[in-house]
Amino acid sequence: MSRPHTGNRDSAQPENSAELFLRRRENQVAEQTIWNNRGHLNVFTDWCADRNVTDLAQLDGGDFLEYQFYLEDERGLKPITVGNHFNTLRTFFKFLETYDYIPQEGHVATQLESPEFGKGDEVRHTMLQPEAATEVLDYLDTFEYATRDHVLFAILWHTGARVGAVRSLDLDDYTSIEETPSDEPYGTLEFHHRPDEGTPLKNGDDGTAHQDGGEREIFIEGVYCEIIDDYIRINRRDAKDQYNRNPLLTTKHGRPAINTLRMKIYGLTRPCVYAGSCPIGEDPETCDYATYKNASKCPESVSPHPLRRSAITRFLREKGMNYEDSSERFNVSVETLKKHYDETRKEDRRRNRAERYFQTQSRDTTDSP
Numbered sequence: 001m002s003r004p005h006t007g008n009r010d011s012a013q014p015e016n017s018a019e020l021f022l023r024r025r026e027n028q029v030a031e032q033t034i035w036n037n038r039g040h041l042n043v044f045t046d047w048c049a050d051r052n053v054t055d056l057a058q059l060d061g062g063d064f065l066e067y068q069f070y071l072e073d074e075r076g077l078k079p080i081t082v083g084n085h086f087n088t089l090r091t092f093f094k095f096l097e098t099y100d101y102i103p104q105e106g107h108v109a110t111q112l113e114s115p116e117f118g119k120g121d122e123v124r125h126t127m128l129q130p131e132a133a134t135e136v137l138d139y140l141d142t143f144e145y146a147t148r149d150h151v152l153f154a155i156l157w158h159t160g161a162r163v164g165a166v167r168s169l170d171l172d173d174y175t176s177i178e179e180t181p182s183d184e185p186y187g188t189l190e191f192h193h194r195p196d197e198g199t200p201l202k203n204g205d206d207g208t209a210h211q212d213g214g215e216r217e218i219f220i221e222g223v224y225c226e227i228i229d230d231y232i233r234i235n236r237r238d239a240k241d242q243y244n245r246n247p248l249l250t251t252k253h254g255r256p257a258i259n260t261l262r263m264k265i266y267g268l269t270r271p272c273v274y275a276g277s278c279p280i281g282e283d284p285e286t287c288d289y290a291t292y293k294n295a296s297k298c299p300e301s302v303s304p305h306p307l308r309r310s311a312i313t314r315f316l317r318e319k320g321m322n323y324e325d326s327s328e329r330f331n332v333s334v335e336t337l338k339k340h341y342d343e344t345r346k347e348d349r350r351r352n353r354a355e356r357y358f359q360t361q362s363r364d365t366t367d368s369p
Contacts, residue, residue, distance in 0.1 A: 012056040012101040014048040021095050028279045030131065040088040043075070056093070057102040064089075091299050094280050127310040128269060128302050133157055139274040146230035148249055148256075149264050155189070156265070156304060158224045160311035160330045163261050163304040165191050165214075168199035169248040171232070177225040187225040190217045191331070197243040198255075203331055214331045265304045267295040312337075 018041040025034055047070060053059065064086075071077045071085060096102045137157065140150040155166050169189060177187040193201040193215050201214035220228070228248075241247055241254035249256055271277060272284040279300055284290050289298035296303070312330050315321045316337075323334045330337075 011054065012096055013054060014045040014056060017056060017096060017101055018042075018045055018092070020099075020101075021092050024095065024281060025279060028277065030129075036084070037088050037092075040085045041092065043071075043085065044089060056096060091280055094299050098281050127313065128307045130310060130314055132269070132271075132274070133307065133310060136268055136274045140268070146227055146235055148231065148235065149268060151228055151231045152249060152261055152264060153268055153307075154224050154227050156307050157311050158220065159189065159218055160308050160315065161191070162202055162308060162331070163265070164199075164258055165201055165331070167247075167249065167256065167258050167261055168192070168194065168201065171246040171248050174220075174228060174232075174248055176229050177220070177222050178229070185222065187220040187222070187228075188217050189220055191215055197245065198241070201331065216328055216331065218329050262304055263292065263295060265307060266298070266301045267292055269301045269307070270295060270298050271300050 022038055047067060071082045136153060144150050173190045175188045191201060203214040237250040237252055239250045239254045247255040271279055288294050295301055323337050326337055327334045
């Protein structure tokens with residue numbers, strides 16, 4: 001069966017290619033994602049039309065740099081918004097390569113993964129969507145329950161901690177809900193700054209986040225305690241690190257390397273792993289990114305930092321945690337939280353005001369004679 005294509009099969013016309021991409025994404029991603037993708041691609045195809053670009057395969061790294069400057073200078077977009085535009089373009093061009101609309105040897109999608117536009121510099125502006133995090137946890141609950149990977153992801157998601165902080169945890173730093181007083185329906189994790197033993201904490205020496213310099217004790221809800229308890233009881237390797245400490249997360253050699261844990265998150269956040277499908281149409285049996293060593297190159301995977309951003313956002317939005325408590329839990333200053341999350345809260349407040357207004361209007365219309 002031939003693939004749908006409008007126009008010359010030997011060229012990737014911007015508008016036609018964008019429509020094909022969006023049609024392919026339907027029923028694969030959320031409606032909001034489609035809406036965002038369409039907006040980003042409308043800007044891009046307009047830019048192409050202004051420059052008489054009729055075949056996307058003609059573009060190279062220099063063109064993408066010019067497009068970045070166009071978004072920043074002529075449209076006045078902030079870095080976070082420019083990063084979102086390029087995230088869409090990276091997935092779009094990977095789709096074009098996958099379905100042979102542009103030659104893979106041209107490395108167009110790779111150009112978009114350069115430090116200027118890809119996960120290197122702009123990763124701090126991305127997040128793992130909460131729905132995706134829930135799907136990852138559901139997958140782990142079903143297929144990898146109480147494994148080290150399960151505990152790693154669960155702790156990162158529930159605590160919003162940096163991956164280095166989770167790596168630093170010792171067995172004794174965890175207190176199960178079963179060991180806490182009856183009036184405290186939660187367990188705890190304690191983060192300690194131990195730079196002389198290979199497990200420093202960020203802000204541990206200067207105390208810029210809060211007065212304890214990264215050291216803190218945080219609560220752990222019962223459902224997460226159960227996962228950790230079962231991991232310790234069933235799957236945890238009894239191993240010591242080079243300082244004769246007992247890590248919470250272990251390998252047969254002791255404490256896992258930080259890159260090992262980071263690569264695990266890249267692997268777990270590939271949609272083909274947790275959802276069984278690929279948003280960009282790759283076959284997991286043949287996809288280059290399906291291997292452990294290439295997981296970080298998957299356009300849909302994320303590093304631990306976007307997971308941390310999403311976790312912090314969830315606590316601020318859904319849990320109603322204030323800035324001061326969030327500062328201590330997440331080891332980040334109140335100023336930083338306000339700088340990076342205040343816009344999110346403004347948007348939430350605007351939506352709430354709009355919902356209340358239109359609900360009132362609806363009631364007034366219903367009640368009128």
